[in-house]
Amino acid sequence: MTNRLASATSPYLLQHADNPVDWWEWGSGAFEEARRRDVPVLLSVGYAACHWCHVMAHESFEDDATAAYLNDHFVSIKVDREERPDVDAVYMNATTAMTGHGGWPMTCVLDHDGNPFFAGTYFPDQPRHGQPSFRQVLGAMVDAWDNRADDVRRVAANLRDHLRQPLAAAPAPVGRDIVERAVALLARDFDADRGGFGGAPKFPPSMVLSFLLREGSGPARDMAARTLEAMARGGIHDQLSGGFARYSVDADWVVPHFEKMLYDNALLLRANAEWGTDLGVWAAEGIADFLMTELRTTEGGFASALDADSEGAEGTYYVWTPAQLTAVLGPDDGPWAARWLGVTEAGTFEQGTSVLQLREDPDDLVRWFDVQRRLRAARGERERPARDDKVVAAWNGLAISGLCVAGTLLEQGSYVDAAVAAGELLWDVHVVDGRLRRVSRDGRVGAPAGVLEDHGCVASGFLDLLQATGDPVWLTRAEAVLDVALTHFTAGDGGFHDTADDAEALVARPRDPSDNASPSGTSAMVHALATHAALTGSGRHRDAAEAALASVAALCEKAPRFAGWSLAAAVPMLDGPEEVAVVGPPGPERDALALAARRRLGAVVVVADGESNAVPLLVGRVPVEGRPAAYVCRGFVCERPVTDPTQL
Known part of the structure; x- marks a missing residue:
């Protein structure tokens, strides 16, 4: 027996397709059914790699008696937060307004207009x-719905009004003073x-680390290096196959919550490569190998996550005894291995x-x-975690x-080849009638529309592909x-909403400029807009980047741990960013110039055989006496070209 989720594209929803709960996907049909039956809506939000989501599913949603009660007294909706971040955000x-904290699985009870009047997370x-x-929670909600309708309406109205409150902070320029205060505040929490x-x-404070590396003082x-080293040597880092788990449950980075998320590893790949030490390069290469061997899909994209659980328990794939x-x-x-791996x-x-940890480099690297x-091969014989x-x-x-x-x-x-394949998939599959879609699976695009973070991150990815390939x-x-x-x-204030003006109307139009585990849509847009302006000289895009950055000035100054990606964009914008065109015949000389330019963190670098009208930064840029040359510009005002990497 299966329920309505059997036709879903989300792996998380498909995990619940054989529940005895009569689940609905998010949509108007569920609310119409609740109105027809005059019952409340039970909204459950989670994601496929979520350990406690699995626990609550086993305890409650797979239980016949609990399911029967839900089916009799509620219309139940299941949402994949990764597929519908807009619904999750609202x-x-x-949930945080009512309880003071959030998390998944998230459990909300709604009226027929989608207004919440109860919210929580995991319930045993x-x-x-x-x-x-x-x-007990379900019984209390049914009693409130049936016997205290006035209380339900009052709480729902108050929460609706709270959710619709506009952002209070006034826009302000993000100058060097704010950047310096952000570093000082981070040092206090370090x-x-x-x-x-x-x-x-x-x-993993990946976006903050990128900011600190770019700030460069x-x-x-020191804060970035100490953190990157501690993470690379800790249990949060897979010492056998590369890649990082979602977080550490302790302060020493020893015991992770074992799920591995694409966004964490993508951001940490960049941060470790930019750090550039031997340890950073080793960690970066391990992440890249993990992405390409364990998360890459047949179509050339990258899967969302690996589960924390296998064999019915968390972490069993990764842990060892002597x-x-x-x-x-x-x-x-x-x-010997037990001593070095803790x-x-x-x-x-x-x-x-x-x-497994690697707190010091082993005394014999060949042996290591x-x-x-050998350990990686033996672990490969174990039951592997599921992949979303x-x-x-x-x-x-x-x-x-x-x-x-x-x-x-x-x-x-x-x-770079793997990045190109993923970019082609996004353009060919995810762009439908000129509009970006959020998800696909097995080469089939899903219905959810792209949100702001999709547009900012995809645009940035495309611009990085231009810089890496010259195409x-x-x-x-x-x-x-x-x-x-x-x-x-x-x-209206120069910032951005997280959903489009023609997207599905929710109880409130979500707008959260703060970074969480991944960049906010606003910070992603600042990066994309500023990079585009540096490549093209477009004043429209530069103005939009500065206005969006100004909309988060208070966040950058007062809570930099939640504005790391905006601050990482702000640093190169203070004096530029540096725009570097490297032109000339391919070969070691051009490669050396390109590498020297790219080591200037935050610089925008494009490499080509010669000038090109297709990329404004390359217009008029020609080799010098037949030799590869680098043009360093700011705001399209360029210094004399150089041919020596040390001069660059």
């Missing part, structure tokens, strides 16, 4: 630690002993198992690489950018995506 705001099947059971910011749990680079190491490696290499008899995880290869194989436009845009940056800085052409088609495609964003997403 109701997450309601039995009362625990002062928390009511899910059945964990000098362990890296990162704040205490447990610790999420001693304190900023005995398991010895069984694979033998009596000599097993204990695998102990007591364990660092559950049931005496340990998460052999041990790593939907392709999300925004996250693929981030992956394209990360692969382009890493491919050019590390001189790995295969990374002007990517400039044309980026312009098309940005034109839609400027036409349909702009707000």
Whole structure:
């Protein structure tokens, strides 16, 4: 037996297709049915790699009695937050307003117009630690709906009004003073002993790290380097196959929440490549290999995530005991590997198992690489975590950018080739009738419209493809995506809404300029607009970038941990950014100039055989006496061309 979700494209919804709950997908039909039956709507939001989503599904949604109660008293809607970030954003705001915190699975109860009057996250099947059971919550909501209609209407109206409140902060220029204050505020929150910011749990501060690397002062680079090293050596980093887990449950980066998300790895790929130390290059190469071997889809895109669970439990694919190491490696290499990888008899995880760490470089790297290869092969025989194989436009845009940056800085052409394939998929499949769609799966595009972050991240990815390949088609495609964003997403104060003006109307039109685990739509647009302006000299795009950045000035100054990507865009905009055209015949000389230019973090760099009218930055740029030359410009005002990388 299956329910309505059997026809969904989302892997998360398909996980619930055989629940006894009579699930609906988000849409007007569900609310019409609730109105016809005069019952409230139960909204459940999660995603495929979410551990606690699985737990609540097993405890409640697969339980026949709970499902029967839901079917009798509610119309139940299941939403994949990664497919519908607009729906998730509206109701997450309601959840945090009511409870003071958010998370997934998210559980909301709505009236027939979509107004929430109750919200929470995970509820257990039995009362625990002062928390009511899910059945108790459902019973209370039915009682309120049937017997306290006035209370329901009052709470729903108050929450609706709260959700529709406009942003209060006034726009202001983001100058060097705000950038310096942001660094100082980050230093106050910095964990000098362990890296990162704040205490447990610790999420990878990838966008903040990119900002600190670009800002470039001693304190900023020290914070970035300490954090990148601690993460690379910790359990949050897969020491066998590369890639990073979603976050660490402790302050020492030892025990991760084991799901691996595309957006985290795309952003950390860029940050480690830009860091550029031996450890950073090793981490970046591992991330790129992970993306291309474990997340790449048949169509050339990148899947959303790997699950945290396998064999019915979290982390079992990744953890080891000393005995398991010895069984694979033998009596000599097993204990040696256990010492370097932090695998102990007591364990660092559950049931005496340990998460692999590499706190120091092993004393024999040849031996280490052999041990790593053998452990990776043995782990490959275990039951693998499930993969959420939907392709999300925004996250693929981030992956394209990360692969382009890493491919050019590390001189790995295969990374750029993979980025090109993903870019072609986005253009061929995700752009429908000139408008960007959010998701696809198996080469089939989904119905959800692209939101602001999709437009900003995809446009940035296309512009990075132009810089990595020199192919002007990517400039044309980026312009098309940005034109839609400027036409349909702009707000009156120079910022942006997260949904288009012709998108489905929700209880409130979401608008959140703060970065979370991935860039906000606004910060993504600042990057794309500023880069486009640097490549073309377009005043319209430069003005839009400055206005969008000004709309988040207060956030940059007061909460820089949630404005890292906006600040990363702001740094090169202070004096430019640097615009570098490298022209001349292909070969080592041109490659050396291009690499020197790209090591200037935040610079916009385009490389070509000679001048090109298709890319304005290349107009009039010619080799010098037949030799490759680099033109360094700001605002299209250029210095004399140079032919020596040290002069550049």
